[in-house]
Amino acid sequence: MPVTDRRILLVLALVLAAFPWGVRAVGAVSHYLDVMVFAGIFCIVNLGLSLLMGFAGQISLAQAAFFGIGAYSSGILTVQFAWNPWAAMPMGMVLAGLVAWLVGVPALRLKGHYLAMATLGFGVIVHIVFNEEVRWTGGPSGLVDIPGLSVAGTPLRGEIAWYYLVWGTVLVALVFCLNLLHSRVGRALRAIHQEEKAAEAMGIPTARYKVQVFVLSAALAALGGSFYTHYVAFLNPGSFDLMWSIRFMLMVMVGGMQSLWGAVLGTVLMTFVGNEWLQVFADYEVLVYGSILLGMALFLPDGLVSLKSIPVRGWLRTPRSSTEGTQR
Amino acid sequence: MTAITPQAAEPILELDGLGVQFGGVVALRDITYQVPGGIIQSIIGPNGAGKTTLFNCISGLLAPGTGSIRFRRQRIAGWAPHRIAALGLSRTFQQVALFAHMSVLENVMVGRHPRSRSGFLATGLRLPGMRREERELRERARSILDFVGLGDLAAAAAGTLPLGQQKILEIARALATEPRLLLLDEPAGGLNTRETEQLGELIQRIRGRDTTVILVEHDMNLVMDISDRILVLYFGHPLASGTPSAIKDNPEVIQAYLGDDWAESSAASYTSLDNHPGR
Structure with a gap:
């Protein structure tokens, strides 16, 4: 990992650690901790989506479905089969990864945007299953009485505990993804995005890599889904429909598709925008999201991280000796 | 015939x-x-x-x-x-097909793909074998850049090089596969x-x-x-x-x-x- 990324990681970790004290001091925004828990959960999903979309150049419209597969795996296994939540979590990730593999293998062997089409259909199917399999999922009336998480025998209570658990997980996932990017695998993914036939001619099995990164993104989405389940303790199919897949995409795009930092920044920002500030638009929310998407595509296609006027940029600039290229 | x-x-x-x-x-x-x-x-x-x-x-x-x-x-x-x-077997392309947004060195490192092994888990967790391999990749890529005479440009973004050097870089990338x-x-x-x-x-x-x-x-x-x-x-x-x-x-x-x-x-x-x- 280059020096620049280490520095940002350090700053991010410190800011995140200090955040709860900051908001508790200001009574009016103390509920921001709750919003940040959701933002962290969505970050876990969007780190995977950023790898898939920003680095490997593949579009998935089923991230909410994988998020849901993780959520319902945890929900069903703990409620109906009395599993330990920590055991249900990896099951959800494995299941989502397996399903992604089944969808991805045929779709990604074809060149072009077939994954977008396949996942669009797949996401709708999964949503229907959540709605109709009432015996398992509770259907539209929801799955209730989902147990919370315990760490070392102590039940996790209160937003602060959840905040540190979720954001600790985000940081671990972030380090994993950064390591991946600055390695043989990350270079291969970026190569596929930039010049697929040359990547193939240089010995990169492009189809296999696309499937693998898709599976990884699905597993991360499922992990986020499991946290979501145990945090809200209630599941409803409405949280896992196409609109949510688009929201995840939008979060990544707003921050900047070709940067994991962008994914984190965009996710936090858009979670606050969605949860806090856009409520007034009610039914027009979709219109607002559409406008943001259009505006970003037209005026800031590389996302917020591409803004050059941020003052800390000088300090964060890559040293001259570094040989990492711009991240695309 | x-x-x-x-x-x-x-x-x-x-x-x-x-x-x-x-x-x-x-x-x-x-x-x-x-x-x-x-x-x-x-x-x-x-x-x-x-x-x-x-x-x-x-x-x-x-x-x-x-x-x-x-x-x-x-x-x-x-x-x-x-x-x-x-x-x-390796090749270059008539229309330059470099990874334009990667550095010159990274382009050559991509060429070493078939001669290296680390996968998603090894690289994500930075297992020791992967670190050794990454060092080896970097050294080999540098020596290939020296061989073709692009050693000084290792850190430049490939897309910013003049056409003549891009063509040489394509050859360097192809050589990295050990054809x-x-x-x-x-x-x-x-x-x-x-x-x-x-x-x-x-x-x-x-x-x-x-x-x-x-x-x-x-x-x-x-x-x-x-x-x-x-x-x-x-x-x-x-x-x-x-x-x-x-x-x-x-x-x-x-x-x-x-x-x-x-x-x-x-x-x-x-x-x-x-x-x-x-x-």
Whole structure:
């Protein structure tokens, strides 16, 4: 990992650690901790989506479905089969990864945007299953009485505990993804995005890599889904429909598709925008999201991280000796 | 069938009855040819003769309609390009196809892909074996950049280099795969005289590293200077093959390039084929 990324990681970790004290001091925004828990959960999903979309150049419209597969795996296994939540979590990730593999293998062997089409259909199917399999999922009336998480025998209570658990997980996932990017695998993914036939001619099995990164993104989405389940303790199919897949995409795009930092920044920002500030638009929310998407595509296609006027940029600039290229 | 096959001990590449058709257009027709190991083989021919199509077939980007391709005794026709690359065949592209937003060094490191192993888990967790491999990748890539003379530009973004250096970088990236056979598709296109001379010298040094080179090129000075053998393609079919001097004086070749009138009048005024320093 280059020096620049280490520095940002350090700053991010410190800011995140200090955040709860900051908001508790200001009574009016103390509920921001709750919003940040959701933002962290969505970050876990969007780190995977950023790898898939920003680095490997593949579009998935089923991230909410994988998020849901993780959520319902945890929900069903703990409620109906009395599993330990920590055991249900990896099951959800494995299941989502397996399903992604089944969808991805045929779709990604074809060149072009077939994954977008396949996942669009797949996401709708999964949503229907959540709605109709009432015996398992509770259907539209929801799955209730989902147990919370315990760490070392102590039940996790209160937003602060959840905040540190979720954001600790985000940081671990972030380090994993950064390591991946600055390695043989990350270079291969970026190569596929930039010049697929040359990547193939240089010995990169492009189809296999696309499937693998898709599976990884699905597993991360499922992990986020499991946290979501145990945090809200209630599941409803409405949280896992196409609109949510688009929201995840939008979060990544707003921050900047070709940067994991962008994914984190965009996710936090858009979670606050969605949860806090856009409520007034009610039914027009979709219109607002559409406008943001259009505006970003037209005026800031590389996302917020591409803004050059941020003052800390000088300090964060890559040293001259570094040989990492711009991240695309 | 005109099988024009140079006599040599051990062929590294054997084409047998190779044919490609795009709809009603015959791009390659019944090509039977062998390339002996360790030489610089040039393929020339007018535009549309099928040279790039032939490269695409050999490197696996295009599956041939008929015939067989044997590389290092393996039948590779229909293999995926990455498998062929792993077997020791690499190439450059006529239209530069670098990873423009990666650094020069990273481009070459990507070329080492088939010679390295770490997967998603090993790299994400930074396991010790992966770190060693990453160091090795970096060192090898640097030494290859030094070999082609781009060592000072390792940190630059590939897309910002001038065309001449981009073409050399493509060769460096291809060399990183440790090819036994290297296909160069018009490496001198867009290069000035001095750059072309350096390119010729580089290609000869590559051959010296036990790598067979197949060169598709329009720059006749370069082709005549460095080739051991030349194959002339004409409308997707071999027209002639032989040493540079034999090809230069072949009336059929001159006719193919310049038409009947020229061939009859004076071959001496044909600058492109004739105006070169000779071997």
